[in-house]
Amino acid sequence: MLRERRSKTEIPHNRGHLFSVLAKALKPRPITTVSSWADKYRILTSKGSGEPGQWRTDRTPYLREPMDCLSVTSPVQRIVLMFAAQIGKTEVGLNWLAYVVEHAPSPMLVVLPTLEVRKRWVKQRLDPLLNETPVIRKLFDGRRLRDGSNSEDIKDFPGGMLVIGGANSPASLASMPIRNVLLDEVDRFPWEVGNEGDPLGLIDERTKTFPRRKVLLVSTPTVKGASRIESEYEKSDMREYQVPCPHCGEYQVLRWRHPDGRYGLTHHKETGVVYYTCVECGARIDEHHKPQMLAAGKWVARHPDRAVRGYWLSGLYSPLGLGFTWVELWQKWEGCHGDTANLKRFINTTLGESWEEQGDSIEDMALIARLEEFPAQILSIAVTAGVDVQKDRIEATVVAWGTGEEAWVMDHLIIPGDTARPEPWEELEVALRDAGVQIAAVDSGFNTSMVYDFCRPRRWAIPIKGTTGMHRPLVEDEKRRRQRLRRKVKSGIQVEPLGVDQGKALIYARLKITQTGPAYVHFPRTAAFDDEYFAQLAAEKLVTKIKGTRPIQEWVQTRPRNEALDCMVYALAAMRLSGKDMSQVPTPALANPELQRPAQKKPARKFSATRW
Numbered sequence: 001m002l003r004e005r006r007s008k009t010e011i012p013h014n015r016g017h018l019f020s021v022l023a024k025a026l027k028p029r030p031i032t033t034v035s036s037w038a039d040k041y042r043i044l045t046s047k048g049s050g051e052p053g054q055w056r057t058d059r060t061p062y063l064r065e066p067m068d069c070l071s072v073t074s075p076v077q078r079i080v081l082m083f084a085a086q087i088g089k090t091e092v093g094l095n096w097l098a099y100v101v102e103h104a105p106s107p108m109l110v111v112l113p114t115l116e117v118r119k120r121w122v123k124q125r126l127d128p129l130l131n132e133t134p135v136i137r138k139l140f141d142g143r144r145l146r147d148g149s150n151s152e153d154i155k156d157f158p159g160g161m162l163v164i165g166g167a168n169s170p171a172s173l174a175s176m177p178i179r180n181v182l183l184d185e186v187d188r189f190p191w192e193v194g195n196e197g198d199p200l201g202l203i204d205e206r207t208k209t210f211p212r213r214k215v216l217l218v219s220t221p222t223v224k225g226a227s228r229i230e231s232e233y234e235k236s237d238m239r240e241y242q243v244p245c246p247h248c249g250e251y252q253v254l255r256w257r258h259p260d261g262r263y264g265l266t267h268h269k270e271t272g273v274v275y276y277t278c279v280e281c282g283a284r285i286d287e288h289h290k291p292q293m294l295a296a297g298k299w300v301a302r303h304p305d306r307a308v309r310g311y312w313l314s315g316l317y318s319p320l321g322l323g324f325t326w327v328e329l330w331q332k333w334e335g336c337h338g339d340t341a342n343l344k345r346f347i348n349t350t351l352g353e354s355w356e357e358q359g360d361s362i363e364d365m366a367l368i369a370r371l372e373e374f375p376a377q378i379l380s381i382a383v384t385a386g387v388d389v390q391k392d393r394i395e396a397t398v399v400a401w402g403t404g405e406e407a408w409v410m411d412h413l414i415i416p417g418d419t420a421r422p423e424p425w426e427e428l429e430v431a432l433r434d435a436g437v438q439i440a441a442v443d444s445g446f447n448t449s450m451v452y453d454f455c456r457p458r459r460w461a462i463p464i465k466g467t468t469g470m471h472r473p474l475v476e477d478e479k480r481r482r483q484r485l486r487r488k489v490k491s492g493i494q495v496e497p498l499g500v501d502q503g504k505a506l507i508y509a510r511l512k513i514t515q516t517g518p519a520y521v522h523f524p525r526t527a528a529f530d531d532e533y534f535a536q537l538a539a540e541k542l543v544t545k546i547k548g549t550r551p552i553q554e555w556v557q558t559r560p561r562n563e564a565l566d567c568m569v570y571a572l573a574a575m576r577l578s579g580k581d582m583s584q585v586p587t588p589a590l591a592n593p594e595l596q597r598p599a600q601k602k603p604a605r606k607f608s609a610t611r612w
């Protein structure tokens with residue numbers, strides 16, 4: 001078995017020596033914690049860090065407590081870090097690793113999501129640490145030359161060894177007992193490896209023989225309900241970092257949005273300044289207040305009785321020079337309004353929050369409560385329609401889109417009639433013309449040939465087909481789409497695939513926004529927007545189901561009809577497909593010139609659908 005270096009005592013040969021050994025033993029070792037070790041020895045390399053040089057815990061004071069839980073003197077065994085990116089979470093693991101190697105030698109296992117990620121991590125994180133922190137380099141020097149015991153996956157050091165595995169490879173998760181385990185980016189771990197089940201279960205088995213084990217789990221979160229780090233955090237004592245207001249002194253957690261819907265940050269339009277508002281006194285907190293606030297901060301547990309330590313930290317806490325400033329956060333936030341994938345990345349990575357929490361379900365009553373009188377003229381960048389085709393009727397939602405995709409839902413049309421016959425289609429064209437629609441997305445799932453006949457001669461009418469799966473984007477990215485449109489299709493018409501699950505999540509997330517501005521959805525107080533309309537809009541719920549051992553997310557209909565929701569998703573897709581720049585200044589709605597001509601039963605000219 002592996003011996004612990006410090007338990008090795010030498011037998012003194014004489015009294016003088018005995019005295020010096022005793023004196024040494026009685027003198028407390030100055031370094032007992034991971035943070036004090038790092039402050040003394042850790043050198044940040046130019047490769048892995050924006051600020052090379054001596055490590056200073058004071059620079060990121062919120063890391064002190066989580067790091068010190070990893071010290072041999074701390075009784076804590078399991079530590080969970082759910083952090084935004086670029087605010088130091090990786091350094092916690094690296095400082096601990098270096099401390100184990102130099103100060104408290106014992107076996108340590110590091111697990112990355114895959115073997116490929118392992119390779120990158122060794123090159124970009126571990127090798128610089130081993131080579132550029134002198135006290136660590138000393139321990140590995142020579143050994144590497146002497147024997148072949150140091151490879152990519154196993155590194156020996158005096159008194160211990162470092163095993164580096166990939167969660168997708170059970171063979172790489174050492175079979176030996178392990179005392180210290182660092183699990184990095186656990187939200188990217190697979191849910192099953194081979195026939196061996198969950199890699200986290202396998203790893204936990206390895207640590208059981210050590211009563212004083214330490215397990216550190218680190219990640220930015222992903223999708224709510226399917227995020228490992230979030231579920232681990234929720235089982236922990238759930239610590240949040242409270243910082244004092246520089247004006248009134250009230251300790252508070254910095255949040256992107258408060259539970260009542262208010263945003264933590266405010267963007268001053270004229271000056272471009274972005275500041276935080278104190279929840280207690282309402283005073284303006286500026287970026288330059290941050291260092292003193294962080295230094296005076298403290299971790300506060302929501303469940304102090306629980307043994308597992310959990311730490312959550314948002315990107316709002318980034319110290320100056322690390323991560324993003326508040327202005328940069330605000331710009332990123334505004335920049336991703338039109339893009340589900342970017343919005344998700346912003347929420348997960350930049351804020352350190354899980355994504356789906358806003359997209360789960362909505363309350364129809366809350367929407368009815370905010371019906372408003374629309375002004376006589378709505379300024380917009382694009383007017384689109386989402387068209388849903390049933391056997392006995394066509395339904396269409398007309399939406400005017402403003403800057404940042406702020407939406408004014410203008411009308412919801414229900415055109416009764418047999419959709420296998422031309423009459424309801426003619427009526428649809430007239431209705432869309434009257435509404436000033438420029439682009440319409442028409443569902444081709446039902447009565448497909450009639451939908452094609454309608455769309456083929458009309459450039460502004462795009463046939464669409466919904467596909468399920470939370471990973472599918474609402475509309476294809478530009479490159480993929482161009483490639484697809486280049487291919488000829490038999491029907492002579494290009495059908496746009498829509499990721500409707502993401503579309504629904506996006507619509508629901510927006511319906512929860514309570515502040516007018518980018519992404520907000522307005523509804524007019526008109527007859528079309530009645531109880532039935534809103535009940536349909538709120539007709540679905542996102543649920544997490546377990547398929548095998550893997551959680552998957554699905555939209556489930558909670559009432560029979562949901563056309564209002566479908567139409568809204570299609571209208572949003574139509575706006576995305578219009579290719580308009582949604583950051584520009586809106587103008588009075590310009591009606592579709594093609595639609596201004598009287599409706600034609602027989603198309604005068606052939607339209608090549610591939611041009612779209």
Ligand SMILES: [Zn+2]
Nearest residue numbers: 245248278281
């Ligand atoms: Zn205050």
